[in-house]
Amino acid sequence: MGTLIEEIFSRKAGRPVQAGEILLLDVDYIMSHDNTTPLAIKAFRDIGKPIYDKSRIVLHLDHAYPAPNVLAAENHKKIIEFVREQGLPHFYHQGVCHQVMIEEGYVTPGAVVIGADSHSNTYGAMGAFGAGLGSTEIAVAWVTGKCWFKVPETIRIELTGKAQSGVYAKDVMIYIAGMMGMDGGTYRSVEFGGDYIESLPMNERIVFPNMSTEIGAKCGLIAADDVTINYLETQTPAKGPFEKIVPVNPRYERVIQIDVSSLAPQVSCHPDVDHVKPLEEVVGLEVHEVYIGTCTNARYEDIEIVANMLKGKKVNPFTRVIVTPASERIYRKAMKNGLIEILLEAGCTVTGTGCGACIGRHGGILAAGERALTTMNRNFIGRMGSPQAEIYLASPATAAATALAGKIADPRELL
């Protein structure tokens, strides 16, 4: 009996657990990437014990791949040598780690998946527990198969109503970030539910747990339902049967009710994710780069929205419009269905997959004094390059409208 996180942890622990307890749990998968794996390898050598179960380790090269500089190249070399030395079976460079984890079926309802990346919360979209940890803990999990957790209290966000045309999950989540603030969910499990969430396809649902990191949450969860299970069965190699774990007589610390039906598109403005304004208030601001990418909004459906809006048109010639598909699977489908052709025709630059410009390593770095509008999840100062650049966060539709105008624009006029 309990909240979704208490139910998930109770199954793992084999007994009923409650918020506040500390548990040592078996983890199903341990994720790390090119930024965080080298430190984990160092901690692993320090511990000096063998890997507990190689099949639970999943490594990705995505943060700076292919290597844009010598340091990144050295990191990749170190990781590849480690994969070969240890004979690790799950190694990818096919896109952003979190997207590939979901596509390849590592994330299933009730699973405990930890990652050396703060957006490992993303896995909550499948009804799994996902959380970000430091590199040392990743090494500890490699050799023990376990990790300690404090069962968190839960904030329930109940979303109801039908969003207007031009308003997407991203707008709703940005609105939530503005309302709750960057520490509004600290230590908490944030449970997203209600008829609005239930009506969404997986690609839209993923945005909420992904950005629960931005409000400080330990995890962001959506209970698995028919949509989740259908996605797993038809889109991933994961093998069922899958259990629909749901909250049972939950005791929430707080319940927040939001009716999405009157919501307009939203933008997170420079320099904080919780510096949120309705789109109307920032329309017209000049933009030098539009970046459509990342684990938040570069799935097939996001690229499709953008391509539909840009079809037969040209983007502003003085605005760099960069599209980085989140994974190769997405890239291929977009190519097969002619979306890449449409984007290139319209004047976009389409890059290889991965994190791309998200952390300012390559693929669209900003100069001082420039402003970007992007589909990313955070706009920390300096994240995309120069600390004198500004980053605005919005939905793929707002990004497409902005790409055409060269300044922040409202997609509702084009839909």
Add this chain to the structure above:
Amino acid sequence: MGKAWTFEDNLNTDEIIPGRFNITIDPLELAKNVFCEIKPDYAKNVKPGDVIVGGQNFGCGSSREHAPIAIKGSQAKCVIAASYARIFFRNAVNIGLPILECPEAAADIKEGNDVDVNLATGEIFNRTNGRQYQARPLPQFVLKIAEAGGIVNFLKEHDIQELMA
């Protein structure tokens, strides 16, 4: 017994140790620059057993482990704060830096106060003003990790199951 060094709410990991020093993970090296921008005299004058006293959301910002490593390397006995940022809390536990949560002590202790801390019971005694505060005692497993000098060292000698035993 140790001297208190006090800090503001929302102290972030860059204020604990600026990113440019994070090229090493050697605790003693990091300790040379800990708090260098906000409390430049700390690194020179800190004595083993001194305590760090912070406010709300101590250690927010990046997930890097350098911040608690730098504090631990400076020989401070523990951190007392009103609350901690989540990843800092985990990292501190794992590298063996004891951290106590006690809003009353965090609000009351002044820079330079003489403070005694019993980590096992969570009792904090301020010798300067004679007041006593009670933090939640640290869970057993946290003390075990701290005693071993961090989770990496703990695992060299023990099985992880022994943490919860």
